Amino acid sequence: MTPAPPSEQRLRAVREVDRAAADLRRGLPVCIGDKVSAGVAVSVETASAADFREMTMFAGGPAQLALTARRANVLHILPSGHPVQLVPLDERLNRDLAAEIADPEHDLSGGLRGPFPQVKDSPPAFAVAAVQLCKIARLLPAAIVAPLAAGADPDSHGLMTVAAGAIMAREADAAAELKRVAAARVPLWDAENTRLTAFRPADGGLEHLAIVVGDPPRDRPVLTRVHSECFTGDLLGSMKCDCGEQLRGALAAIAAEGGGILLYMAQEGRGIGLINKLRAYALQDQGFDTVDANLRVGFETDERLFAPAAEMLKRLGFSAVRLMTNNPEKVAGLAAEGIEVVERVPHSFPANPHNADYLATKKSRTGHFL
Numbered sequence: 001m002t003p004a005p006p007s008e009q010r011l012r013a014v015r016e017v018d019r020a021a022a023d024l025r026r027g028l029p030v031c032i033g034d035k036v037s038a039g040v041a042v043s044v045e046t047a048s049a050a051d052f053r054e055m056t057m058f059a060g061g062p063a064q065l066a067l068t069a070r071r072a073n074v075l076h077i078l079p080s081g082h083p084v085q086l087v088p089l090d091e092r093l094n095r096d097l098a099a100e101i102a103d104p105e106h107d108l109s110g111g112l113r114g115p116f117p118q119v120k121d122s123p124p125a126f127a128v129a130a131v132q133l134c135k136i137a138r139l140l141p142a143a144i145v146a147p148l149a150a151g152a153d154p155d156s157h158g159l160m161t162v163a164a165g166a167i168m169a170r171e172a173d174a175a176a177e178l179k180r181v182a183a184a185r186v187p188l189w190d191a192e193n194t195r196l197t198a199f200r201p202a203d204g205g206l207e208h209l210a211i212v213v214g215d216p217p218r219d220r221p222v223l224t225r226v227h228s229e230c231f232t233g234d235l236l237g238s239m240k241c242d243c244g245e246q247l248r249g250a251l252a253a254i255a256a257e258g259g260g261i262l263l264y265m266a267q268e269g270r271g272i273g274l275i276n277k278l279r280a281y282a283l284q285d286q287g288f289d290t291v292d293a294n295l296r297v298g299f300e301t302d303e304r305l306f307a308p309a310a311e312m313l314k315r316l317g318f319s320a321v322r323l324m325t326n327n328p329e330k331v332a333g334l335a336a337e338g339i340e341v342v343e344r345v346p347h348s349f350p351a352n353p354h355n356a357d358y359l360a361t362k363k364s365r366t367g368h369f370l
């Protein structure tokens with residue numbers, strides 16, 4: 001079922017989310033919430049001591065570190081059952097230590113830094129949204145938050161204000177309103193008769209590309225690959241994963257069939273971004289597998305949404321696919337977004353010494369058909 005397009009008001013809100021994410025990346029505080037419950041937040045990763053001080057000028061209560069439950073678990077904070085866990089800052093757990101414990105780079109070298117107290121209460125909406133905004137900004141999923149002081153006027157000090165609900169709804173809203181922005185013929189070595197079409201999400205975020213080989217008929221299931229961007233594998237030829245082979249192999253297979261589609265999704269690192277993927281790779285260097293590494297950085301195993309891929313297929317006139325994948329979640333994810341997956345076409349390549357463990361983990365922990 002195609003979701004109803006978001007209203008003008010929601011689209012405006014979604015664009016504000018992107019602006020607020022950009023502010024977090026610069027280290028600036030942002031105000032999250034509405035008149036009933038609002039907070040101020042900075043990214044643990046990017047805010048300097050001065051940015052943090054600026055944030056506290058708007059605070060009407062104690063500052064707290066907001067972490068994902070995944071990261072809190074790594075820090076041995078007792079689970080509270082909430083997806084976001086708050087930890088009060090105090091003399092010992094100051095901004096510097098907060099930044100250090102949010103970053104898995106120091107896990108094994110920094111010694112034991114706990115125990116940290118558990119806040120049992122469910123976190124306020126602004127704290128949950130602050131962590132989500134860090135994810136949207138492709139930063140470490142950790143924020144320092146505080147309730148907004150009564151009578152504070154963040155607007156007049158140039159702080160962005162964004163609704164918590166807009167942050168949480170942003171991915172769905174942005175996918176529902178993809179804009180086709182450019183298209184051109186691009187002959188490829190593996191598939192000469194190829195056309196690229198770029199789709200821009202409503203929030204102004206990164207574009208996804210549809211690579212259409214030949215002119216596949218719209219009334220039959222189309223051979224399709226939904227490929228998530230992998231800078232290291234696709235571009236550099238990294239041996240740590242199978243992405244490069246899957247990308248080129250899919251284009252060659254589609255061309256050999258006479259036509260099909262490759263969707264190149266701006267969802268690097270299963271949606272966590274290149275820098276966080278490098279953080280996960282550093283943990284893999286220390287012996288963690290691809291799943292545990294993601295969890296230790298503070299993310300879910302896979303943070304991708306399939307709505308944008310499904311929407312692109314629909315916009316191109318396709319409703320049924322033969323999907324080249326080994327990932328059962330991809331099949332289910334597209335189906336849940338209204339695309340009929342009539343067949344799963346296996347898409348695997350021989351392992352090499354650097355990706356054998358990665359492929360084995362996909363099979364044993366994420367249920368890949370390999």
Ligand SMILES: Nc1nc2c(ncn2[C@@H]2O[C@H](COP(=O)(O)OP(=O)(O)OP(=O)(O)O)[C@@H](O)[C@H]2O)c(=O)[nH]1
Pocket residue numbers: 226227228229230231241243246267268269270271272276277280281290294324325326327330347362368
């Ligand atoms: N976070 C993280 N991302 C990774 C890692 N290795 C590869 N990736 C990313 O995973 C994505 C690869 O996804 P896909 O090619 O769609 O692979 P898949 O989900 O296993 O499914 P199929 O290839 O279709 O079977 C790319 O965005 C890569 O950047 C890793 O160790 N950690």
Ligand SMILES: [Zn+2]
Pocket residue numbers: 230232233234241242243244
């Ligand atoms: Zn890869």
